[in-house]
Amino acid sequence: MKKIAILGSTGSIGTQTLEVVRENGDIEVISLAAGSNTELLEQQVREFHPQVVCVYEEEKAREFRERLKDVAVRIVTGMDGLIETACVPEAEIVVTAVVGMIGIRPTIAAIEAGKDIALANKETLVTAGHLIIPLAREKGIRILPVDSEHSAIFQSLQGNAGNRIQKILLTASGGPFRGKREEDLLNVKVEDALKHPNWSMGRKITIDSSTMVNKGLEVIEAKWLFDVEIDDIQVVVQPQSVIHSMVEYEDGSVIAQLGTPDMKLPIQYALYYPQRRYLPGDRLDFWSLTHLDFEKPDMDTFYGLSLAYEAGRTGGSLPTVFNAANELAVAMFLNREITYLEIVEIIEDCMRAHHNIKSPSLEQILTAEQETYERIRSRR
16 A cells, blocks of 8 residues: 655645545555645545645634544644645655645655655756755655656656666647737736646646746756756647657657646656556547647747746756746736736846855745745835
8 A cells, every 4th residue: 555645635736646546546645735725625634534634824724623623633734734744654655736836845854754756846846956856866765757748758768777868858738829929918818828728737837838937947847857958958849738758869769758638647657656557538549640740939939938948057046036936927917917928027037136046055045036026026
């Protein structure tokens, strides 16, 4: 019986992880953590009977304790609670599916506690990869990617240990605005940006996909996961989302992972690696799949992707600024406080104003995050 902790259990990745748990029947959920969706969290607790549950907001945690008086579960709150949830002794693997830099501290704590990490929180490596990867190596911990693209790369590397990678080909759907020019995006509404053509994801990551900032974050994450240079990662637009990513080796051979757009596949692969198991769902039908398209990304219209490459090349604290500026700008757009094009304008403004720290400590990373937020709020 595999024992897991899930941080972000009520979000898109968290709920699909629990679907994998249901379908397999040999995974025990030791702990869960969520933000504000306590109604869904209550259903999860009553179904999966975890030992520890974190409700991040203190007031909601008090209400939650009252509602679950009949259930034998320890309810914790705040960052200390999130860390405790990640470090429950019985858990073998921690699914980090929280959104944003809030995932850094519990991920570090889980690694120090000897837990493998099923990583769905890309911000952790984007901002603190220089801290986390060496720590994982020191502790002998596996970081297993859950993002579909990084899982595809990981799968394409299997059986090729010792062979030199020439290039990573990171695929992108192009999002809902593929083929558009900047003038076409002047009046984009929240509802428009949330219409992803292929994937069902959370609101924040769906907006990130539409700006291609998400692909930029994935480029930086891939640098740390697979120990390659930023300029050895090439983004390829693959609109059907059938090829999830590829690896080109020095002999010119390209290994790709293909499948239907279903996040449960990379989740299940991470939880059971290196074993593969049956997964219910649609299969690729190559008789009806008449063509696959490939395009070069428009780095001018989707300038956020260019900024991500710049942040990744520069390193230090600049990727933190890129990520933090995007987090707050996307939240403001979702709250209808700024326009769509202002998202990337804000990111660039914060990057240009930042004095980079070459090898920041965790405290310096978190300070850079707060300084970025303060700069954005001062614009208003």
